[in-house]
Amino acid sequence: MNFRTLKQLAELAETRNLTLGQLMLEEQCHETGEDKDTVFTQMQAYYEIMKSAVHQGLHTDTTSKSGLTGGDARKLMAYRTEGQSLLGDHASLSMSYALAVSEVNASMGRIIATPTAGSCGIIPGVFISSQERFAWTDEQMVYGLFASGAIGYVIANNSFISGAEGGCQAEVGSAIGMAAGALVDIRGGSPSQAIHAVGLALKNTLGLICDPVAGLVEIPCIVRNGFGAITALGAADMALAGVRSIIPSDEVVQVMLEVGSAMPESLRETAGGGLAQTPTGRKITSDLQHK
Amino acid sequence: MRFKDVFSIIGPAMVGPSSSHTAGAARIGRTARHLFGECPSHAEILMFGSFAATYKGHGTDTAIVGGLLDMNTDDPGLPDAFAHALTAGMETNIRPGTGLYPHPNTVEIELSNAAGNRTLNMVGTSIGGGNIEIVRINGYHLKLTAVYPTLIIRHRDEPGVIAVVTRLLVDHHINIGHMSVDRKNRRGEAMMVLECDGKMHPAVIRQIEALSEVHDVTLLCL
Numbered sequence: 001m002n003f004r005t006l007k008q009l010a011e012l013a014e015t016r017n018l019t020l021g022q023l024m025l026e027e028q029c030h031e032t033g034e035d036k037d038t039v040f041t042q043m044q045a046y047y048e049i050m051k052s053a054v055h056q057g058l059h060t061d062t063t064s065k066s067g068l069t070g071g072d073a074r075k076l077m078a079y080r081t082e083g084q085s086l087l088g089d090h091a092s093l094s095m096s097y098a099l100a101v102s103e104v105n106a107s108m109g110r111i112i113a114t115p116t117a118g119s120c121g122i123i124p125g126v127f128i129s130s131q132e133r134f135a136w137t138d139e140q141m142v143y144g145l146f147a148s149g150a151i152g153y154v155i156a157n158n159s160f161i162s163g164a165e166g167g168c169q170a171e172v173g174s175a176i177g178m179a180a181g182a183l184v185d186i187r188g189g190s191p192s193q194a195i196h197a198v199g200l201a202l203k204n205t206l207g208l209i210c211d212p213v214a215g216l217v218e219i220p221c222i223v224r225n226g227f228g229a230i231t232a233l234g235a236a237d238m239a240l241a242g243v244r245s246i247i248p249s250d251e252v253v254q255v256m257l258e259v260g261s262a263m264p265e266s267l268r269e270t271a272g273g274g275l276a277q278t279p280t281g282r283k284i285t286s287d288l289q290h291k
Numbered sequence: 292m293r294f295k296d297v298f299s300i301i302g303p304a305m306v307g308p309s310s311s312h313t314a315g316a317a318r319i320g321r322t323a324r325h326l327f328g329e330c331p332s333h334a335e336i337l338m339f340g341s342f343a344a345t346y347k348g349h350g351t352d353t354a355i356v357g358g359l360l361d362m363n364t365d366d367p368g369l370p371d372a373f374a375h376a377l378t379a380g381m382e383t384n385i386r387p388g389t390g391l392y393p394h395p396n397t398v399e400i401e402l403s404n405a406a407g408n409r410t411l412n413m414v415g416t417s418i419g420g421g422n423i424e425i426v427r428i429n430g431y432h433l434k435l436t437a438v439y440p441t442l443i444i445r446h447r448d449e450p451g452v453i454a455v456v457t458r459l460l461v462d463h464h465i466n467i468g469h470m471s472v473d474r475k476n477r478r479g480e481a482m483m484v485l486e487c488d489g490k491m492h493p494a495v496i497r498q499i500e501a502l503s504e505v506h507d508v509t510l511l512c513l
Contacts, residue, residue: 001296028297033488042298049304064308066348105307108350108370113310115300115420120307145301152300157292161300162311162419164341164395170419178300215345217308268395269311270344288348 001027006154006195006249013191020185020194021143024150043142046112050101050124053111057100064106066288069218073100076226090133091230098125098229102222115152115161118168118210118217119175121225123148126179126232130186140186147185148178151198158250159257163210163269166260168224173205173256176228180235189240199245201235202252207259209267211274214285220275294422295438303421305364311396312342312349315417317369318513320358322425322437323400325511327411330379331402334359337388339397342417352385355398359383364421380405393426394418431473431482439468439486441511442496447504448474448481456499460487463495480506 003009013023028039056062058077063070076096079085085092102121105111114123123145131141152161155174160166180197189197205228213219245252266273275281294300305314324330336355338346346352350370357372360379368375376383388399394416402411414427425435428443435441446452453472460467466488474481491510500508 001292024297031296039297043301046302046304108307110304110306110365110367112302112304113314113421114302115310117305117307117310117313117421120310123301146297149297149301153294153297156294156300156419160419161294162396162417164311165419212345212348215348217312217349265395269341271348272344 001031001153004154004157006151006198006253009150009154010191010195019143020147020150020181020191024146025143027150028146040142043145044138047138047142047145049110049112051128053101053104053109054097054124054128056109057104058096062103062107064216064218065108066214066216066218068216068284069106069222070103072222073097073103087230090129091233093132094125094129094229094233095226097129098122098225099222101125102225106216106218106222114148115156115174115178116163116171118163118221119171119225119228121222122172122175122228122232123179123182125225125229126183130183136186144182144186147194148182151178151181155253159253160260165268166256167208167263167268168210169205169208169256170260171210172224172228173202173208176205176232176235177201179229179232180239183232183236184239187236187240193239195249196243196245197235197239199247199249199252200238200243201231202249202256203245203247204231204235206252206256209263209274210269211267211276212269212271213276213281214288215271215276293418294420295436299422299438300420303364305421306367306369309349310421311417311419312346312351313354313369314364314421315396315423316351316354316398317358317362317364318421318423318437319398319415319417319425320355320400321361321363321513322358322415322423322511323402323411323413324359324361325513326413326428326443326509327402327409328509329404331359331381332405333403334381334383335401336383336385337399338385339388339392339399340395342396342398343387355400356381356383359402428482430475433471433473433482433484434469435484435486435511437511437513439488440491442485442487442491442499443509443511444483444485444499445506446481446483447506448476448478449504452502452504453483455502456483459495459498460485463492465489465491465495
C-alpha cells in the first residue's frame, strides 16, 4: 500500500481525486496483482454475507450455545416499531442491525470479521441501515467497505485490532472509526473529513477494556456493537458538519497503542478482570462450568 | 506490515464467535495440517495467554482441531470439529502451556502420524481479525503469514544455497515478498521460508528439490 498513516491516506485520495473507497480498490489491485473485477466481486460477496447476517439475526433464534444471550435485536426492533425509540428511527435501526449480526456471531453463525468477529456488528449495522435510508446502491456500499478497510489497515498496522493485544478499544473502537470514516466517504464528504471522523470516533473509545464474561464473545461484546453503531453515526455526523478532531487522527491511533500496551493483562480478553470478574460475572462462569 | 491488505481487515468470512480465537485458530490449525502434509493421528495442543484463559468459551480448541482437519474459517462443520476428528481417527490432547510465549494469543501444536515416523512442531500466533503469524517450525524461528504461496525449504547451511534457490525463482518470474532463514548450526541443518507472489509452477518445486543441499520442499498454499 502507498500509505502508512491516515494523513497519507487522505492526501493520496485528494491528490488522485478519488474517494477513500476508490483509492483502496486501486491500492488492493496493485498489492495483489488482481484485476478490479475480482477484488470488487470478493468484497461484494462479503457485503451479501453481512446482509444475510442482519436478516438471520432478526428472523431466527439467536440463542447462543451458552444460553446467555440472543433475541435482543428482535426486542429492539419490536420496541422501535412501536415508535418508542428515544434515538429515533434511523439510529435505532442501526443499533438493532448491529445487535443482530453480533448475536449471529455469538450463536456461531456466519459473519464477516470487520475488523474482528467481536466487532462484526458495527459496520453492517450502520451500512445496511444507512443504505435503506438513503437508497444507496450496493456498489456504493462495497466502495464504503473498501474505505473502512483502508482506515482499518492503518489502525491495525500502527496500533492493533485485537482485544487480546489492546483491549476492546482495538476491536469495537477500530470498527467504530472504520464505520464513521466510511460513512463520511459514502455520503460524499472529503477524504480529510472522513479521517476526522475516525479521530473523533477513536477518541471516544480510548481505554475501552476487553472483559468477556466467562471468556465468551457475548457479554458485553454484543451490546457494545449496538452502542458502537450509534457512536459511528455520531462521529460521521460531526465530521460531515465540519467538526474536526483537534488531536490529529494518527496521533489518536498512537495513543490507542500506548493505552492498550499499558493496560493490565486482566483487561485484555483474558476474562481475568472487568465485567468478567464481577460477582455476577464469576457466578455465570461457575454456572457454565458446572453445566 | 503485519496486516497485508484490505481483506485482512474486512474479512475473513467465518463462523463465530471470535476472529482471533476461532478464525485465526482455525487458520493456524490448517497451516499445521498443510505443513505436516497429511491428517495427523495425534495432536498435542498447548494454549498460551488469552488462548489459555478463554479457549473453552471461545471454542478455540474446536477451531484448531477443525483446521487440523483442513476446514476453512467459514466451514459450517467447524463447531463439530471434535466429532469429525473422532471419525478421522485423530486423537487430541489440549492443555494450557507453561513458560514464556511470543504473543497474547499463542498455540503450540505437535503432530504425529500413526507409524510414529513423522512429527511436526509448530508455534503460531493469532494477531487479530483472523490474521496469523507462524513463528516457529520444528525449532526454527521463522515467520510466515499463510496469506501468500509460501515455500518452506529444509536444506544444508552452505554458501550459495539461498542464491541458487532465489535464482530459480527469478527464472520463473516469481517475486519474493518476505523471506526468513534460520539454522540449527553453521554448515548444519537450516530452513528457509519464502513468501512469494503469484502462482508457483510445480517445475520450480521439482528443480529446488533436485538441489543436492536441499532435503525437502513444502509449498503452503491455503
